Amino acid sequence: MNVHGACNHSDGQKPFSIGVIGGGIAGSTIALRLAERGIQVELFEAGKSLVNGPPICHLHAGGNLYREISDEQCKTLLKQSIDTLRVFPQTANIRPTVVAVPERDKGEPSSLIDRLNLLQKTYANLVNNDPLNQVLGSPEEYFKLYYREELEELANKPVPNSPASLDDWMIPLAKNLNLSQFKFPFILVQEYGLSVFRLAATANLAAEKLPTCSLNMNARVIDVEQDSQDNSWQITYQQYDSDINDHITHSTHVDYLVNACGFQTGKIDDMAKLPRKRMIEFKAAYITHWAECEGIWPEVIFHGERGTPDGMAQLTPYPEGYFQLHGMTEDITLFRKGLVASTTDSAQPQLGESFTKKIQFGWKSCDVHTRSERAIKHMAKLLPAYKSATVGGTPLFGAQQIPGEDPSLRAADISFAGNRYARSEIVKASSALNAANQVLIKLYDDGLLAEKPTEIHPEQQMPVTSGFTQEVVVSMAEALTVQRNYPSALARPVKY
Structure with missing residues (x-):
């Protein structure tokens, strides 16, 4: 509004x-x-x-990272994200996001297509109502599907210095993944990064x-x-x-x-x-450096069941080979007892002492390295070349409130x-x-x-x-x- x-x-x-x-x-x-x-x-x-x-890094223009939320929430996030980019035009990292579903995951990429069609139609209507709403590229290119044969062809092409098409964005990914580990299609969607x-x-x-x-x-x-x-x-x-x-x-x-x-x-x-009534959840994302990275990468979301050892893995690119990693497991981004609720006595949920110390005084060096290295190993399960990445800095972290x-x-x-x-x-x-x-x-x-x-x-x-x-x-x-x-x-x- x-x-x-x-x-x-x-x-x-x-x-x-x-x-x-x-x-x-x-x-x-x-x-x-x-x-x-x-x-x-x-x-x-x-x-x-x-x-x-909290570690803001993603615009959430359509909520495509979250399989579990409603279509209405996705449409709301799309509209709100467009308004955000119009007010904060210098904050977007303009590159697409690729959603991939590993074979080990129970979900199917085809289940996301109806929602993407709905979001594409919603975006087109918003642009028709006001051309200035076209901040996520052309509505016709809001998303594109990639099947295995197409990715195998792209893997044979050289990595471009500057991506000029949707296909160009897929080349580094096609070259570095073992495609037999994934279900198809892959989905490229115009979900941009957001610089905190x-x-x-x-x-x-x-x-x-x-x-x-x-x-x-x-x-x-x-x-x-x-x-x-x-x-x-x-x-x-x-x-x-x-x-x-x-x-x-x-x-x-x-x-x-x-x-x-x-x-x-x-x-x-x-x-x-x-x-x-509310909840708060402590989360962290990890700054890593991948010196062997070739080309300019899209953001990549490998879907997985939240809270399990195979939880979602998220690769968020920055310049100079820096990447921010999320791993939605309790050993990486999530934390045991990191989600707490308010009580009848207080509207303020009480985080444990280990979390409040991180918020007040920062992280111990050993924790930075342990959890960052876990994030790198988690990513390397699906992107093997990432095993050569190193710790790149202090984690981005904080506690996120959730009303209700x-x-x-x-x-x-x-x-x-x-x-x-x-x-x-x-x-x-x-x-x-x-x-x-x-x-x-x-x-x-x-x-x-x-x-x-x-x-x-x-x-x-x-x-x-x-x-x-x-x-x-x-x-x-x-x-x-x-x-x-x-x-x-x-x-x-x-x-x-």
């Missing part, structure tokens, strides 16, 4: 302020969306920069540029309390002051509160005395409770813009916005955020990789 809200002080209406707690992709997008409409926003983030957290570092860069740049967005960095919220008379909120937070080598406690008042604390959303819910009690939920955005209180509950980054628009609508319904939000193009919703050049975004993203101790290649676009 693309909506435009009038500036909050139009028609003589008294200005109001919004407090957004949490500067992840959800909190940053909500804050920027409202600030671009002239609403005064106070954004509180406990870290040094915006958009940290360029998302972070865009958010930081926009927040600094917008005069209506007040940034409170290194700010840990320790209490929220609502005034029973006017429903405003007092936010109490602590910030480190280097001059005195101690934390100083501050407080501020806002007219509306948005809880966008990610996996810690339940802590603010508890402070606000607004219960909620369905761990397969992927398309979720926001919920409202009490008076003047919203909680962002996105599962995928592409849902953040829709969450922001829902807040805008709620502000009108609650009488804070003077004019009803109307349909508007995503770029017009957020002209500052969408207006940065690729050069500026990449430069900032590279600085963030240095600050966060990751290879700078992860900040750069996949070029072809």
Whole structure:
């Protein structure tokens, strides 16, 4: 939904302020969306920069990674992903994704075709309604099927330096796989990568540029309390002051509160005395380097049963031979006791101590190497040449919240409770813009916005955020990789 809200002080209406707690992709997008409409926003983030957290790497334009989710969730993710690319145009790694089903897997690739046809039709309709929605290539080429004979022919062709066709993307894969291990067809689909570092860069740049967005960095919220008379909120937070080598406690008042604390959303819910059922799941993805890599690769998804030793394997390419790996087993991306739920006593699910230590203090070197090497071995089962890859850096990791009690939920955005209180509950980054628009609508319904939000193009919703050049975004993203101790290649676009 693309909506435009009038500036909050139009028609003589008294200005109001919004407090957004949490500067992840959800909190940053909500804050920027409202600030671009002239609403005064106070954004509180406990870290040094915006958009940290779970290992975002994939746009999820159609949810093709997930066999278990509904067609409706897939269509929702497709639409939300298109809007996301229109607002954050410099964040996509533009290359297709290949879905392959190993012989060992119980599933059949043919079972995915009806959904792909539905998504292709949905994409074509979106482009017909607005040509600017064509951000995933031509709808006619949204996906293509490859059978064994075609792949055997492609395996005999030289690897192109720069892929110029869908077939070119398949050549490195055809040359490196033992095709007898797989079912057919393979599916190539226009699912793009999403750079967490360029998302972070865009958010930081926009927040600094917008005069209506007040940034409170290194700010840990320790209490929220609502005034029973006017429903405003007092936010109490602590910030480190280097001059005195101690934390100083501050407080501020806002007219509306948005809880966008990610996996810690339940802590603010508890402070606000607004219960909620949710789960959180700790996950990690592993940075590896494949020096022998030839050519520019697509992303590759090898389907598998989640949580088993043969769980899905995901190969996400970056420049200079770097690849991010997921292995959906408890020894790699998933963790034993890494999925926990809230209780009747608290809206905040409690992760075990080993997870909280990783989040607070980082990983031990031995854990980095052990799990990264497991990820490499897991990938090498299906892509044998990958056994020569090495550990390439610290894992990307974090805890992902899932509202409700369905761990397969992927398309979720926001919920409202009490008076003047919203909680962002996105599962995928592409849902953040829709969450922001829902807040805008709620502000009108609650009488804070003077004019009803109307349909508007995503770029017009957020002209500052969408207006940065690729050069500026990449430069900032590279600085963030240095600050966060990751290879700078992860900040750069996949070029072809």
